[in-house]
Amino acid sequence: MDISTFQHFLSTTATELAIKVLASIAFWIIGRWLIGRVVGLMQAAMGRNHVDPTLTKYLGNILAVALNIALVLGILGYFGIQTTSFAALLAGAGVAIGAAWSGMLGNFAAGAFMLVLRPFKVGDFVSVGGITGTVHELGLFATTLVTPDNVMTLVGNGKIFADTMQNFSALPARRVERTAQLAVGVDPIDAIARLRAAVSQIPNVVAQPALEVALLDMNLNGPVIAVRPYCANEHYWQVYFDTNETIVRVAREAGWPAPTPALVSRIIQAG
Incomplete structure (x- = not known):
């Protein structure tokens, strides 16, 4: 040249x-x-x-x-x-990739179905795919949750759609489940009245559904009282901890003894 x-x-x-x-x-x-x-x-x-x-x-x-x-x-x-020709090549590659990544495509399809069915939205507190947390983002292939201990967690949409979903934010109120173990000899009717009056004063406990305080069980320690206030989901842990503190405070003010197992002894004389 x-x-x-x-x-x-x-x-x-x-x-x-x-x-x-x-x-x-x-x-x-x-x-x-x-x-x-x-x-x-x-x-x-x-x-x-x-x-x-x-x-x-x-x-x-x-x-x-x-x-x-x-x-x-x-x-x-x-x-x-x-x-x-490039589009045809891309389509062929798409088929091969689709066969290899069927799980990813399943996640994509599940994400599309979730958008249509709307079981939850960004900001809801949910339990999906074995993970509990607040929905941060619904992506093409996975949903991002922020767990209560502040960990960013990604759950595949396919696993979410195939598993049980719980949305704690869907309803206006959520029930807090607590129990109060009383000692043998404590009057459960008086305890129910005291606990009902005290727990109803906890901030953010809603009036409807109504607070539930009732005799749940009897065991060797004594009566067991179910204490079940309702609150909005965003106040759940505040009401949960305040209910525990209220049970302890009411027991101390009422002078209830600490519950201890009852011991039954039987003496059998030789015939």
Whole structure:
């Protein structure tokens, strides 16, 4: 290759290729920026119309993936690559990946069903897939929970949809389950009246459903009183701990003895 041919190559093919590479980089940067803007505008519009945040994030992720694929295909078309054959290749690869990642696709499908059925939303306190926590985000393949000990936990949507789901935030009030073990000799009727009066004064205990204080059981230690106040889910642990403290305080003020197992002795004389 002589100098004139090399110079001609640089002035035509190499220069054209360099321009295409630079243009592709510019298209990628600008395209990514535009995709971010479009997704952000869509999510902002849905937020102004009070659309469920779970649905907003989910649709935003789907739109971002679709626009990024369209951007890549557009850049390949600019380089002169036949995108139809590339799309066919992508479809074939999708089938192979789908067979290998059937679990991931199952998670994706389960996420779509959960958006339709709406068993919970962002901010709800739930128990799903063996994990209990507050829903932080519903993603394409997994749901993110923040557990009560402040640990970010991801649970696959497929596992959630196939398992039992409990939504503690769906109803306006939740029952706190506590018991008071009394000693033998303590009048359970008087104890029920004292505990009912004291527990009803705990902050954030709701009037409806009504507070339940009743004789639950009898054992060797004495009567067992069920103490069951109701409260909103966000006040659950405050009412839980305050109920424990109230039971101890009422027992101390009433002078109830500590419960101890009753011992029955029987003497059998030899005949």
